[in-house]
Amino acid sequence: MIYLDHNATTPLDDRVLEAMLPFLKTFYGNPSSLYRHGRVASSAIATAREQLAALVGVQSGQIIFTSGGTEANNLALATLAPKTGLAVSAIEHPSIIEPALYLKSLGHELSLLNVDASGLITQEAIDDVIALKPDLVSMMLANNETGVVQNIADYASQLRAHGIRIHTDAVQALGKIPVDFNRLGAHLMSLSSHKIYGPKGCGALVFDKSVELKPILRGGGQEQGLRSGTENVAAIVGFGKAAELAKNELAERHVQLLKLRVFLEHGLSAVSGLTIFAGQVERLPNTVQMGIDERDGEMLLMQLDQKSIAVSSGSACASGIREPSPVLVAMGVDPVQAKTAIRISLGVSNTEAEIVEFIKQLKFLIG
Ligand SMILES: Cc1ncc(COP(=O)(O)O)c(C=O)c1O
Incomplete structure (x- = not known):
């Protein structure tokens, strides 16, 4: 074929598979367990977090592993305080559009940022959003269909000057163009493993420490209490390895x-x-x-x-x-x-x- x-989606890189295999069979311990088997798993997650952090230029403590880009996008939008405003670009992935529409049904003001004929968010749309002053604006870094890359750094600096928080979906950009969280100037950024030759069902939300994240999943308190649930150790290890390879x-x-x-x-x-x-x-x-x-x-x-x-x-x-x-x-x-x-x-x-x-x-x- x-x-x-x-x-x-991308095929799994052989080197990623090799890194994952021990955590599917040999080191199957729960990373929350205190004995050695658990500690090995927990330390592998820490390594993966560092590998991903290095790819996007952040501290490892700014990364929450999720089940994928969809969950990272939903988690980003969950930071909205009740009944505050949200703006999303008109070309977002359904994993932003659908939760945004759901939030609208709960009473949040939702506005759309228009794009021009070439798929770029217009300056007019940025000006309109500044006038509306929503709590959060979500704009993807690169579009999954057209591949168009937005100038997020420019938009973010304008929005930041008005105290507006920015989320960017960088799922498609990661591994294809440089993605530096701080240079982009976003407060939140979504990533996914299976677009960079890593395994499916694994992603991450990168966050600025000034943002108060609100968990969607509550339970055992994993991922700084922001994403409860026993970690998918092998997938996270694979994502980390794929990130390391993408960086190199x-x-x-x-x-x-x-x-x-x-x-x-x-x-x-x-x-x-x-x-x-x-x-x-x-x-x-x-x-x-x-x-x-x-x-x-x-x-x-x-x-x-x-x-x-x-x-x-x-x-x-x-x-x-x-x-x-x-x-x-x-x-x-x-x-x-x-x-x-x-x-x-x-x-x-x-x-x-x-x-x-x-x-x-x-x-x-x-x-
Ligand atoms: C731009 C974008 N955001 C989010 C996602 C969802 O990521 P995942 O498949 O990891 O849930 C995709 C997947 O196609 C995507 O292209």
């Missing part, structure tokens, strides 16, 4: 992915009626969201699947009706054109030969 869907190999991976993306886009430029969405702005080095005139994206996805090529479509399924990608619609793309979208997201093991095969099959399918 030619796997071109690394923004959905970031520059190399960036060059490799960008080279491959340029190669892909060059090949795509020969396909008639093809549009690359947000093609003119800074994007993740691995992501291309494209559409071919009058070609349904989901249909193309299924046809490519029959050729053993895995890509993703941008459309979401709501109550059995296929909706165009809300991200593209927020960018002002015509809903009919938005339904043509497919996303290609490259990974470190992809090759030029795979891209050549993909383009060959794509041309064959569209005739």
Whole structure:
């Protein structure tokens, strides 16, 4: 299979698997137990916390391990005081949009930050949000569909000057571009392991010590009392190892992915009626969201699947009706054109030969 869907998930790096295995079998102790078996597990979690902290430039005490990016996003929004205001960008992942809508139903004021035609949050949206002065603003660092990278550092410095707290979902950015928590100027940041060649079901919320986190899960008091539940030791160890590798190999991976993306886009430029969405702005080095005139994206996805090529479509399924990608619609793309979208997201093991095969099959399918 030619796997071109690394923004959905990445394969586990062999070195990560190797780091995890002892904690699935040999060192199975509960990290809260005081005897040696427990202490080994607890110390492995401490190492993983340091590895992740080093990747994003924070102290290890600023990291809460969660079950993934979704939980980290929900935990970030749970910091809101009752009935305060919340603003989120219009292109957020459902794991921000859905809890935000739920909070709205509980009486919080919810506003949306609009994006322009290239998928960037507008200065006007920032000005509007400053006037509204919500308690928290959530803006993703890089979009999962288009790969568009926002200038979070700039927005955050403007919002901070007005006492507004910022959360950024950096799930897609991590491991692909530098992610430095302090340089971004956010108060809270969500991360996920399975997007960086780590295991699924593990993530983290990074927090500024000035923010009072409120737990969603209460119980045994793990993770500084902010995320109770016996830790998923092997997954956390894997996330730590994946973070260490991402830190060491970031520059190399960036060059490799960008080279491959340029190669892909060059090949795509020969396909008639093809549009690359947000093609003119800074994007993740691995992501291309494209559409071919009058070609349904989901249909193309299924046809490519029959050729053993895995890509993703941008459309979401709501109550059995296929909706165009809300991200593209927020960018002002015509809903009919938005339904043509497919996303290609490259990974470190992809090759030029795979891209050549993909383009060959794509041309064959569209005739
Ligand atoms: C931008 C973004 N945020 C959050 C998530 C959710 O992360 P997880 O799958 O770890 O819950 C994803 C997953 O696709 C994502 O792309």
